[in-house]
Amino acid sequence: MIVFPNAKINIGLNIVEKREDGFHNIETIFYPIKINDALEVIESEQTQFFSEGKQIPGNVEDNICLKAYHLLKHDFKLPPVHIHLLKNIPIGAGLGGGSSDGAYLIKLLNSKFNLQLCSEKMESYARKLGSDCAFFIENNPVFAVGKGDQFIDLELDLSKYFLVLVKPSIHVSTADAYGGCKPHKPLYSLQMLVRNPVSEWKNLIVNDFEDSVFTKYPEIKILKESLYESGALYVSMSGSGSSVYAFFSHQVNLPLIEANHQVFYNV
Numbered sequence: 001m002i003v004f005p006n007a008k009i010n011i012g013l014n015i016v017e018k019r020e021d022g023f024h025n026i027e028t029i030f031y032p033i034k035i036n037d038a039l040e041v042i043e044s045e046q047t048q049f050f051s052e053g054k055q056i057p058g059n060v061e062d063n064i065c066l067k068a069y070h071l072l073k074h075d076f077k078l079p080p081v082h083i084h085l086l087k088n089i090p091i092g093a094g095l096g097g098g099s100s101d102g103a104y105l106i107k108l109l110n111s112k113f114n115l116q117l118c119s120e121k122m123e124s125y126a127r128k129l130g131s132d133c134a135f136f137i138e139n140n141p142v143f144a145v146g147k148g149d150q151f152i153d154l155e156l157d158l159s160k161y162f163l164v165l166v167k168p169s170i171h172v173s174t175a176d177a178y179g180g181c182k183p184h185k186p187l188y189s190l191q192m193l194v195r196n197p198v199s200e201w202k203n204l205i206v207n208d209f210e211d212s213v214f215t216k217y218p219e220i221k222i223l224k225e226s227l228y229e230s231g232a233l234y235v236s237m238s239g240s241g242s243s244v245y246a247f248f249s250h251q252v253n254l255p256l257i258e259a260n261h262q263v264f265y266n267v
């Protein structure tokens with residue numbers, strides 16, 4: 001059985017307060033995008049993880065795919081499996097690629113071995129793997145609160161815009177990025193602002209990670225400015241960075257940006 005875990009972008013990201021468990025309460029909109037990994041599970045003699053494509057930092061045993069398998073194996077009688085991952089989603093980019101692999105593995109094991117888990121139950125397993133993970137179970141646009149793992153439904157269809165994703169060759173650590181931020185109550189309601197046309201979002205829908213990440217990596221700020229100069233209606237860093245996305249009203253080609261960064265068109 002093979003599935004295609006997709007990436008997400010964050011539209012707005014307010015870091016509201018630090019919690020007693022060390023995490024932060026946030027408000028953000030998760031929006032799925034069309035950049036995908038491929039993930040396959042085959043029954044086998046012993047459990048092993050293999051990956052190709054982009055190099056994943058860290059030890060194989062720490063891969064979120066193995067963690068997801070062992071999480072379910074603890075509660076269900078699962079046979080040993082080979083897990084194959086073709087890694088295409090940029091890593092350390094604020095695109096939730098690892099989280100998506102974990103969530104899609106839960107969904108895959110649920111279908112393949114007929115575990116009969118409902119979405120809420122799969123989300124509760126996913127929350128144990130990471131804050132971003134639960135979103136990818138249903139994978140629909142949502143307004144997220146708490147650690148980014150509690151959801152309020154949202155009607156949001158941005159398919160009429162041309163969405164471009166740019167990945168600079170910078171890896172941002174999510175934990176470091178949270179460490180560099182000062183939480184504060186948001187000035188405006190993100191849930192209300194997002195109902196306006198994309199052309200009205202500039203300077204109102206903000207990502208609280210940008211200040212500190214742009215100070216550390218000024219080239220990401222320059223990239224954001226150059227996307228606005230190329231005619232984008234709205235540009236933002238996604239999550240804790242380093243990737244930056246831009247909504248255009250029409251199809252574009254960005255050869256100058258492509259010269260320095262990886263560019264994904266029409267995601």
Ligand SMILES: C[C@](O)(CO)[C@H](O)COP(=O)(O)OP(=O)(O)OC[C@H]1O[C@@H](n2ccc(N)nc2=O)[C@H](O)[C@@H]1O
Nearest residue numbers: 022023024099130131132133147148174175178239240
């Ligand atoms: C930046 C975002 O991608 C925005 O969607 C997420 O908040 C990050 O989610 P994630 O990568 O799944 O993060 P986790 O693996 O749960 O946590 C990584 C680290 O980020 C910090 N962290 C994460 C989520 C959160 N709400 N508050 C935090 O302070 C913690 O230091 C934690 O140790």
Ligand SMILES: Nc1ncnc2c1ncn2[C@@H]1O[C@H](COP(=O)(O)OP(=O)(O)OP(=O)(O)O)[C@@H](O)[C@H]1O
Nearest residue numbers: 057058063064091092093094095096097098174239
């Ligand atoms: N399957 C996986 N794919 C990518 N990274 C993984 C995976 N499993 C474990 N990791 C670890 O997770 C770290 C962060 O990966 P990921 O690409 O999800 O981060 P991110 O793009 O910053 O996403 P987020 O938006 O969740 O912060 C990597 O540096 C890697 O060590």
